Amino acid sequence: MQELSKAREQNLRGLALFAIISRFREVDSEMPVQQMLCLVWVANNEGKSQKELRDSLGMAxxxxxxxxxxxxxxHRLGKPGLGLVEMADDFRDRRQKVVRLTPKGRTLMNEVLNYVIAEAPSSLRKVESEILFKEQRRPA
Structure with missing residues (x-):
């Protein structure tokens, strides 16, 4: 039963991650995971430099x-950027850029955070109860 509980927990975490990625993909249907990582990093490290982002995420x-x-x-492919972050010269070192969320980026990240805090647990409980129901109906 312990293994089943652990598997269920992993399944629920995977569903939550899928829902979060889906919300990012509503903004840009082709948003790569690297951009999602950058966006989440900026949201948690506003005002830090692009170099700190590179070092933290291990990016070139x-x-x-x-x-x-x-x-x-x-966007290098000739389409407009998403307008979720802004970069400005670092007043301490003009060679560096500091990164921050734009109001649009902050709104998106608040929506994602609200989902994680409020909506995900209830929707995941529903999924969990459906999994339990299926498991109970499964012949031994």
Whole structure:
């Protein structure tokens, strides 16, 4: 039963992660996971530098720039950026850029956080009860 409980917990966590990724994909249906990681990092580290993001996420400079630009105003594929983050010169070192959420980015991250805190537990409990129901009906 312990293994079943652990498997159920992993399943529920996977469903929650899927729901969060789906919300990001509503903003951009082709948003890569690296951009999602950058966005979440910026939300948790506003005002820190692009270099700190690179170091923290283990990204190459070009990868971080490409993903942040797509989250900001410029996408390298010629389409507009998402307008979720902004980059500004670091007043301590003009060679560096600091990153922050835009109001649009803050709204999105608040929606995701509200889902995780409020909605996910109830919807996941529903899924969990459905799993339990199926397990109880399964022949031994």
């Amino acid at each position: 400079s070009s990868t971080a720039s490409r993903n942040l630009n797509a989250l900001a105003d410029y």
